Amino acid sequence: MFNISQDFAPPFKLIAPYFRIGTFFYLAASVLVMFFGADIFHLDVYVLSWVHLFLLGFVMMTMLGAMAQLIPVVLEVGHFSVGVFYFIWPLLLLGMLMLVAGFYMAPALLPYGGAVVLVSIIIFVTDALLTLRKTEKLGSIAIRGILLPNVFLLAGLIVGIVMALGFTGAITIDIHSWLLGHVYLLLGGYVIITVMGLSLILLPMFGLSHGFSERPINLAMWLISFGVIAVAMGAILGISSLKILGFLLSFSAVTVYFYQLWIIYKTRARKEHDVWASSMYVAFVSMLVSMVFGAVYLLGGEHKYLLSAFWVLFYGLFGFVIIGHLYKIVPFLVWFERFSPLVGKQKVPMLADMVPTRAAGFQFWLSLTGAVICLAGFLGSSDLVFKSGAAFLIMGALVLVHNVRFMMNFKEGL
Amino acid sequence: MSATKDDIYAAIATVIDPEVGFNLVAMGLIYDASCNEEKGAKVTMTLSTKACPLHQMIVTWVKEAVTKIDGVDSCEVELVWEPPWNISMADEDVIKALGGM
Numbered sequence A: 001m002f003n004i005s006q007d008f009a010p011p012f013k014l015i016a017p018y019f020r021i022g023t024f025f026y027l028a029a030s031v032l033v034m035f036f037g038a039d040i041f042h043l044d045v046y047v048l049s050w051v052h053l054f055l056l057g058f059v060m061m062t063m064l065g066a067m068a069q070l071i072p073v074v075l076e077v078g079h080f081s082v083g084v085f086y087f088i089w090p091l092l093l094l095g096m097l098m099l100v101a102g103f104y105m106a107p108a109l110l111p112y113g114g115a116v117v118l119v120s121i122i123i124f125v126t127d128a129l130l131t132l133r134k135t136e137k138l139g140s141i142a143i144r145g146i147l148l149p150n151v152f153l154l155a156g157l158i159v160g161i162v163m164a165l166g167f168t169g170a171i172t173i174d175i176h177s178w179l180l181g182h183v184y185l186l187l188g189g190y191v192i193i194t195v196m197g198l199s200l201i202l203l204p205m206f207g208l209s210h211g212f213s214e215r216p217i218n219l220a221m222w223l224i225s226f227g228v229i230a231v232a233m234g235a236i237l238g239i240s241s242l243k244i245l246g247f248l249l250s251f252s253a254v255t256v257y258f259y260q261l262w263i264i265y266k267t268r269a270r271k272e273h274d275v276w277a278s279s280m281y282v283a284f285v286s287m288l289v290s291m292v293f294g295a296v297y298l299l300g301g302e303h304k305y306l307l308s309a310f311w312v313l314f315y316g317l318f319g320f321v322i323i324g325h326l327y328k329i330v331p332f333l334v335w336f337e338r339f340s341p342l343v344g345k346q347k348v349p350m351l352a353d354m355v356p357t358r359a360a361g362f363q364f365w366l367s368l369t370g371a372v373i374c375l376a377g378f379l380g381s382s383d384l385v386f387k388s389g390a391a392f393l394i395m396g397a398l399v400l401v402h403n404v405r406f407m408m409n410f411k412e413g414l
Numbered sequence B: 001m002s003a004t005k006d007d008i009y010a011a012i013a014t015v016i017d018p019e020v021g022f023n024l025v026a027m028g029l030i031y032d033a034s035c036n037e038e039k040g041a042k043v044t045m046t047l048s049t050k051a052c053p054l055h056q057m058i059v060t061w062v063k064e065a066v067t068k069i070d071g072v073d074s075c076e077v078e079l080v081w082e083p084p085w086n087i088s089m090a091d092e093d094v095i096k097a098l099g100g101m
C-alpha cells in the first residue's frame, strides 16, 4: 500500500531560496513602484522592466518553490530528480536580471536573458514530466495543475524570445500584435491556470471542504485553455474575431471557476479567520475586479482602466494568493524539517504557532491599503495619491520580509 | 494480555495533526482498531485530505504511539478512503472550534 519513496519531501534548504528570493523581489518591486507616475504608459521601458522583475522574481520564483513541494504531494511519488531545484532558481534569477537590465538599458541582453529563463524552465518541466511518468496517477489534478500550465509557460516564453529578437532588431515582426499572445499565454495560460489548478488542492485542504463536485473546475479549465489558445492565435495571426472569441471564453471560464470556489466555500468545515483566509478573500475578489476593469478597457475604456486591471491582478490576485500561502507553506516546511523528528519525544509547536499572527495582520492591512490607494491613484490620475499608496506597499513588503524570516528561523522549544 | 480497542484509541489520541491542532481520534480519522492474541494491533484510519503532505509521517506516528502500549508488539495501519472523511465525524468540540469565527 505504501510505496512512497524516501525523497518524497524535498529538503528545506533546497526550497527555502525560492521563498527568500521571491519575498525579496516583492519588496524590491514595491520600492520601485514609488518611481511610477499615475499616468505611466505600459510600454515604457521602465514599466516593462518592472513587470518582468515582479513576475519572474516574485511570482514565478515563489510558484516554482511551491511546485517543488507540491508535485510529490499531489503525485505521491518523489521527484524524478529533486536536485535540479538547486539549479533552477539561480538560472531563473540570472535570466530575470538580464531581462530587467535588457528592457531598461541594454536591449541586446533580452534574447540571452530569455534563453537563460527558458533553460531553467525546460529543466523544471523535464523533471515534472519524468516525475509524472513515475506515477500511474495521471489524474485530472496532474493535468490541471502541472501539465497544462507548463505547456502554456513554454509557449509564452518562446513567444517572448521571438519578441525579444524583434525588440533588438534582429528580426522584423510586429511586436505589438505578438505582445497580447505573450501576455495571455503567460498570465492566463500559466499563472492563472496554475492558481486555478492549485487552488483546487489547497483550498479544500486548508478549509477542510469535502464532498463537492469538481465539474465546474473541469469545465473552467477547458474554457480557459481554449480561450488562451484563441487569443494567442488571434493576436499572432492578426485575426480579431478569434481574439474576441478568446476573451469571451476566458470571461466565462472565470465565471464558472467562481462557481467552483463558491461550492468549496459552502462545504468548508473550517471557518477560522486567519491571515490565509483573509488573503484568499482579497485575492479572489481582486480577480473579479480585475476582470471588470479589463472588460471596461476592451469595450473602449481609457488607458487607465488597462493599468487598473493589471494593477489589481498583480497586487491583488497574485500578491495575496501567493503571500497568503506563504503563511501556510513556510511554517509547514520548517516544521517538517525541524520539529517532525521530535514528535512523540517532546512538545512540538503547531503550525499556527509558527506564524507571527500580529505581524501577519499588519502586513495584510498595509499591503491591502497600499494596493487600494495606488488603484485610486491610477483611477484619479493623481501622482500624490499613487505615491502615498506605494509607501504603504513598501511598509507591507518590509513586514512580509520580516515575517518570512521569523517563520524560517523559528526554533522555539528546540 | 493484548490491548483493548480503548487502549489503542487512547494511544492514538496523543497524535496531533499539526495543521489543524487536534488529535486524530477527536478529528474522527480513526475508523477502527483491534489487537489480536499475538499482540499485533491493526488500525484502520483515513486522512482529512488525500493530498496530505504528512501522509507517511502520520502513519508512522500512529504506529509509534500504538506500539508503546504494553500489550502491543506490532502495529499495522491500513489507510482507507472509503467512507471519505467529513467534518461530521469529528467530536462536537472540534467542530465548534473549527467553525468558530
Ligand code: HEM
Pocket: A042, A043, A047, A048, A051, A052, A055, A056, A060, A099, A110, A111, A113, A114, A115, A117, A118, A157, A158, A160, A161, A163, A164, A167, A175, A176, A179, A182, A183, A186, A187, A190, A191
Ligand atoms: C523568456 C523570457 C521572456 C522574454 C524574452 C520576454 C519578452 C518580452 C518582451 C520583448 C515584451 C515587450 C514587448 C513590447 O515592447 O511590446 C514583454 C512584455 C511582457 N511580458 Fe515578457 N518576456 C519573458 C517572460 C515573461 C514572463 C515569464 C511573463 C509572465 C509570467 C511575462 C509577462 C509579460 C507581460 C505582462 C508583458 C507586458 C508588459 C507591459 O505591457 O507593460 N514575460 N515580454
